[in-house]
Amino acid sequence: MVFDNLPLIDLHRHLDGNIRPDTIWDLAQQNGIALPVEHFNDFIPHVRIEDKASDLMEFLAKLDWGVKVLANLEDVQRVAFENVEDLSLAGIDYAELRFSPYYMAMSHNLPTADVVAAVIAGVKQGCSEFNVQANLIGILSRTFGLEKCQHELDSLLVHKDNLVAIDLAGDELGQPAELFEQQFKQVDKAGLNVTVHAGEAAGPESVWQAIKLLKATRIGHGVRSYQDPALLEYLATNNITLETCLTSNYQTGTIANIADHPIHTFLANGVKVCLNTDDPAVEGIELRHEYHIAKTTLGLTDKQLQDIQLNALHAAFISDAEKQALLKLKSANI
Template sequence: MNQIDLIKKIPKAELHLHIEGTFEPELMFEIATRNQVSIRFKTVEELRSAYNFHDLQSFLDLYYEGAKVLIHERDFYDLTMAYLKKCREDHVVHTEIFFDPQTHTERGVAFKTMFDGIYRALADAQKEWGITFHMIMCFLRHLSEESAIETLKEALPYKDKIIAVGLDSGERGNPPHKFERVFKMARDAGFLTVAHAGEEGPAEYIWEALDLLKVKRIDHGVRSDEDEKLIKRLVEEKMPLTVCPLSNIKLCVFKKMTDHNLKKLLQKGVKVTINSDDPAYFGGYMNQNFIEAARDLNLSHQDILTIAKNSFEASFLSEADKKRWIDQVHE
C-alpha cells in the first residue's frame, strides 16, 4: 500500500481546527449575499488570491473580515456542516473543534445564535455519519482577560456541551500568563484546558501554558525544539502537540515543508499529531496535511500510523473509544 492510500484508509481524529477557518470563499460569498453584507472582494478568485500571508497577523486580518458575514444560526450551521463533509471525505471520525465566541459577540451576534448553529451541525453529522465531536471554546489573546472572563460566564449555561477552553489569535506580545486567572476560573468550573503556544511565540510560552494554564495539550508547539529541557518534559509527560504543517508553511513559521521539524519531534519521542488548523485559508484539510508532510519529510508508514494513533491518544475521548479507534489504525 502506498502512503496516500494508507492515509486515506486509516481513521483519524482532528484536534486543532478553527471552525471559522474552514470558511471557503464560495460559501463566504453565498452567505454574504444571503445576509446582504458587503466584503472588500468582488469575486471568489480575488478573495483566493488574497490568501498569501507573511505572518499570523496578515492571516487574522482576513479571517476576521470573513467572519463578519456570519450573523444567523443557519450561517454557523452551514459553515460547520461544510467542514464535517470534508471530515467524512478524509476519514476523520472524531473532531474537537475550536470556536471563537468573541469574534462574533464583539460585533453583536448572540452567543446562543453562534453556539446553536455549530452544535446542531455537529449533532446532525454524528447522527448521520457517526462522526463524534467535542467543542473547545477559545479566548482571543489579543483582547483583555476581562473580555475572556465575560465570555466564560456566557458559556457556563452550555457547560455540558463544551469540554475545554483554549487560547488563540495573535501570539506575539500576548503571553499565556496574561490569562492565568480566567484559566483557573475555567478549571474550577470543570473545563479542561488547551492553549496555542510556541508557533510564533517562544518556547517560554509553552512553559507558561504548562505551568500557569495547566493545559492538557499544546496547540502548535513547534518551537519547543529550541529548548532541550522542554522537549524532555514533553516526552516525559506525554504532552501532545497538535501540529498543523500546511498552516506553518503558509504563515512562514517554516519556509518550506522540508524545513519542518515534525519528524524530528516525532523521533525525539514527542506525541505529535497532524491537523489542518484553518484549512480553507492554508491549502488543505486533514489528508492533504498528512500527504504533504509524508512526502516532504519522508515519513515512513510506521510514522503515519503513529501520528494517527497519537491523535486518538491525545483526544478527549473515553479510554474505551480511544482503544476502539487505535485498534483500527493499521495497514
C-alpha cells in the first residue's frame, strides 16, 4: 500500500541498473554490437533475473549488457533520460539516481568525466519534460579497485555541484570500505553526503566501517545489521537510515525468502528504513511492488508503511524546504 497523500520516493535506484531491455537491444543494433541471441524475447534472461541469482556477483553480471552497448555519449544521455521517464511512469515523485561513471564508460573507453556530464544532461532533460524531481549520486565502484575508484571520484568531483552524494558499491567482500578512507575524506571536503552499500554481501563489520570510516549517514541494504544488537542501537540513536530493497535482497541471495527479511527486527529496534527498487529493469519490478510485498508477504501494518514512506522523505539528500514542498505538492493533488 502506498499512501497517495505522501510523496513516493526511491532513494536507492541504480541508473545503470535500470537500462530498458528494448533500449539495450536497440543500441546493440545501432552500434553493431553482437548479442548472444537472435531474437529479443530470448535476450530477456540475459538482462533480467528469473527468480533469483546464486549470489550478488551473478546478479551484478546481469547489468553488464546495459553498459556494453553505450558506445557514445548520446547513448549515455538517452538512458539517463529514459530513467527519468521510468520514474514518471512509476508514479515516483522524487528519486535519487545513482550511477558508476567508470562502469558506464569502460566498454567503449568513453571519457569518464564526460559520461558524468551526459548523465546530468539526460536527467535534467527528463526532469523538465516529465515534471519529476530527481538528484544524482555518484558511485565509486570498488569492484575495479582503488586506482579506478580514485579516477572515478576525480571525474565526479568535476561535476560535484550536480550531485548530492557519493556512494561506494560493488565487491563488498573483496574490497572492504577501510581501503577507501582517503577517497571519502575528499568527499567530505567537497561537502557531499555519503551513502554506502554495506551489510549485503558482508556482515555488520562492513556497516560499522561505512559509518565510522567513511561517515555514511545512510546505508545501502544493511541487511546483516540485525546480527549486531549494538549496531542496531547505534543506527537508531544516530538516525542512520537503511535503504531497504526487498526483491533485490531475495534475488541476490542475501536472504533466502522475502518473508525472512529482517525488516521487522529493524523496525522493532527503532531503526529507520525506507523501501527502494535497487535495479528495477534487472529485477522486473517497480517501487509500488515493494510496498505491496511489504504488506502482503511481510505483513507490515498501514502505520508502518506510512512511516516508511515518511522515512524516505526525511532521509532524502535535499533541504527541509524541498521536503516540505514535496509534502505540499502531494496534499494539493489529493
